[in-house]
Amino acid sequence: MATLAMRTGLDFRPANVYGVWLRHWLAFKGGWLVDSTAIVIEPLFVLLAVGFGIGKFVEDIQGNLSYQEFVAPGIIAANAMWPALFNCSWGAYQRMENHKIFETMISAPVNLSELAAGEIVWGATRAAMTTAAVLLVATLLGLINSSLAILILPLGFLVGLVFGGMGLVYASIAPTQHSMMLIFTLIGTPIFFFSGAFFPIASLHTGLQPIAWAMPLTGAVHVARGLSTGDLGMSHLYGLLYMIGLASVFYPLSFMLLRRKLII
Amino acid sequence: MIRYTVRVGETPPLKDPIPPSFPPLRFRLFVWSACNFLMSDIQTNPIIKAVGLHKDYGEFHAVKGIDFEVMPGEIFGMLGPNGAGKTTTMRMLSSVSPITAGQIFIDGLNVAEEPRKVRDRIGVVAQHDGLDPDLNVHQNLVTYARYFSITGKAAEDRAREMLEFFGMDQRADSGIHTLSGGMKRRLTLARAFMTRPKVLILDEPSTGLDPQARNRVWEQLFRIREAGATILMSTHYMEEAAQLCDRLVIMDYGKILSRGTPDDLVMEHAGSLTAVIRPTNGSGPAVRSKLESMGKDVRERGAALVVHGPEELRKELGQIDNAAVRFRVSTLEDVFLNLTGRELRDE
Numbered sequence: 001m002a003t004l005a006m007r008t009g010l011d012f013r014p015a016n017v018y019g020v021w022l023r024h025w026l027a028f029k030g031g032w033l034v035d036s037t038a039i040v041i042e043p044l045f046v047l048l049a050v051g052f053g054i055g056k057f058v059e060d061i062q063g064n065l066s067y068q069e070f071v072a073p074g075i076i077a078a079n080a081m082w083p084a085l086f087n088c089s090w091g092a093y094q095r096m097e098n099h100k101i102f103e104t105m106i107s108a109p110v111n112l113s114e115l116a117a118g119e120i121v122w123g124a125t126r127a128a129m130t131t132a133a134v135l136l137v138a139t140l141l142g143l144i145n146s147s148l149a150i151l152i153l154p155l156g157f158l159v160g161l162v163f164g165g166m167g168l169v170y171a172s173i174a175p176t177q178h179s180m181m182l183i184f185t186l187i188g189t190p191i192f193f194f195s196g197a198f199f200p201i202a203s204l205h206t207g208l209q210p211i212a213w214a215m216p217l218t219g220a221v222h223v224a225r226g227l228s229t230g231d232l233g234m235s236h237l238y239g240l241l242y243m244i245g246l247a248s249v250f251y252p253l254s255f256m257l258l259r260r261k262l263i264i
Numbered sequence: 265m266i267r268y269t270v271r272v273g274e275t276p277p278l279k280d281p282i283p284p285s286f287p288p289l290r291f292r293l294f295v296w297s298a299c300n301f302l303m304s305d306i307q308t309n310p311i312i313k314a315v316g317l318h319k320d321y322g323e324f325h326a327v328k329g330i331d332f333e334v335m336p337g338e339i340f341g342m343l344g345p346n347g348a349g350k351t352t353t354m355r356m357l358s359s360v361s362p363i364t365a366g367q368i369f370i371d372g373l374n375v376a377e378e379p380r381k382v383r384d385r386i387g388v389v390a391q392h393d394g395l396d397p398d399l400n401v402h403q404n405l406v407t408y409a410r411y412f413s414i415t416g417k418a419a420e421d422r423a424r425e426m427l428e429f430f431g432m433d434q435r436a437d438s439g440i441h442t443l444s445g446g447m448k449r450r451l452t453l454a455r456a457f458m459t460r461p462k463v464l465i466l467d468e469p470s471t472g473l474d475p476q477a478r479n480r481v482w483e484q485l486f487r488i489r490e491a492g493a494t495i496l497m498s499t500h501y502m503e504e505a506a507q508l509c510d511r512l513v514i515m516d517y518g519k520i521l522s523r524g525t526p527d528d529l530v531m532e533h534a535g536s537l538t539a540v541i542r543p544t545n546g547s548g549p550a551v552r553s554k555l556e557s558m559g560k561d562v563r564e565r566g567a568a569l570v571v572h573g574p575e576e577l578r579k580e581l582g583q584i585d586n587a588a589v590r591f592r593v594s595t596l597e598d599v600f601l602n603l604t605g606r607e608l609r610d611e
Contacts, residue, residue, distance in 0.1 A: 011380060015410075015413060016411060019407070019410040019411050022407070022410065023396065023399070023407045026398075026399055026403050026407065027396070027398035027399055030398060030399070030400070031398075099394070099395075099396065099397055100390065100392045100393075100394040101394060101396050103360065103390060103392075103394055104390075104394035104395075104396075104408070105411065106360055107358050107360055107383065107388040107390065107394075108383060108388075108408060108411035108412060109380050109383040109384045109411060109412060110411050111380065262360070263360060263361065263362060264321070264361060264362075
């Protein structure tokens with residue numbers, strides 16, 4: 001009976017999710033200076049180099065929008081991806097395989113569904129931190145045109161949930177530590193560059209456009225741009241729903257795969 | 265009817281020799297034995313009980329049907345070479361590994377049916393430390409306690425108490441990477457004991473420690489037991505098993521080969537005395553056949569031959585041609601090698 005409750009997720013202790021999240025928060029506080037540089041400085045370099053370096057050579061996009069204004073929300077949304085993906089793939093793999101922390105947690109009364117939720121929500125928290133920092137700078141640079149843009153913050157959290165889940169799924173099926181690199185080179189990088197953050201998807205070859213639209217980040221970039229310009233439509237709602245759908249698929253998948261890997 | 269024999273010169277007793285009692289003696293005896301019966305039932309109820317335990321990994325049978333019971337307050341040992349199935353058994357006990365067949369009860373709970381409630385009640389120290397390198401000593405303890413719903417001041421107090429108990433109060437703020445192997449092991453013990461578990465499951469708690477650190481760990485295990493916990497531990501150190509364990513099982517190839525107290529096992533499988541016979545150059549086969557002709561069970565142990573037996577062995581084997589004979593007390597190591605053979609594992 002209890003195992004049935006476990007399988008169906010009825011036996012779920014939210015306090016444990018907070019416990020796992022708090023572990024990450026403590027670890028983060030321990031080395032926050034180093035971590036915050038990754039959070040803030042890297043996306044700023046991208047924003048400055050692409051927006052003001054490359055941007056100089058680009059004409060206005062989509063009517064009266066300057067390239068800087070076009071690219072800023074894209075960069076904000078796209079940069080929310082990295083911390084979540086990194087924490088839940090590379091970081092989670094380290095904790096699981098090298099430090100055996102997952103094993104410690106599941107020997108304590110923590111179920112994998114709670115552990116996975118804690119990992120993913122922490123990834124999303126990191127994503128929201130990055131989003132907040134870059135959003136602030138972009139606003140100060142005058143690249144944000146609408147007060148709706150404050151909603152990019154929860155959007156960044158959602159991006160974190162999606163990519164945290166994706167990272168954890170990959171960490172639970174990756175055969176070796178070395179193969180963990182693949183999620184960055186084969187999945188992260190193409191998503192980063194081809195999800196419409198840096199150029200309109202419409203400028204891609206028509207055959208490639210559906211693929212670009214299906215990428216997990218595209219919806220977020222689209223919504224972020226809508227929020228930044230204040231020009232919203234149904235397509236933004238679909239984008240949002242697509243992201244929520246992905247997050248709710250990756251999360252259960254991640255803890256089922258973790259169970260297969262760890263409970264042996 | 266009581267009859268008094270009154271002799272001349274003696275005063276007769278003033279009272280009955282057996283005063284009438286209330287409640288009547290028969291009733292009191294009944295209550296007393298009933299209490300005893302109930303108490304004995306509580307005292308002899310095992311806190312860990314494994315019945316017909318099996319574990320298969322695909323075609324490989326890691327554990328092939330073992331049964332054992334651990335009584336409350338005991339230190340119970342599982343002794344065996346690498347690959348004997350000790351770790352697998354302990355992982356099943358702590359419900360992180362599904363049971364292929366058989367049942368485990370811990371504190372009356374079926375591990376397969378109520379794994380989470382079982383994990384609420386036990387502390388686990390795995391072979392790897394499983395310490396969090398991103399947290400300091402104190403944070404490792406408090407974070408772990410939170411998974412058992414011990415938070416806030418209760419967790420802080422307990423952490424302080426544990427660090428004191430395990431002699432690490434000076435290192436509360438140290439990073440994990442600065443700790444020695446022995447300290448890390450003590451920290452894992454402290455962490456497991458943070459929640460005052462009824463049962464501690466320790467997988468090779470002193471592997472990789474130097475003798476000083478090992479003795480320190482042993483001392484602390486005794487103190488944990490004194491505090492009322494039951495300890496189930498695996499080891500392949502004979503001395504550890506002999507010193508620490510009240511009772512133990514010797515396992516190999518997924519089966520229990522023998523069980524008992526360390527002393528009983530030694531008496532049963534290696535007698536009280538062991539004769540170590542070192543034949544001089546080239547005379548090994550001759551000495552061996554001589555011993556066998558005396559009806560002795562001869563075993564090879566390195567370059568020497570050993571014969572187990574009672575004290576009389578001293579006289580019997582006192583003088584063997586072409587061999588140096590030395591006598592020593594039999595140990596658990598003799599039992600272990602006799603039962604599990606000499607071949608190397610992990611190869």
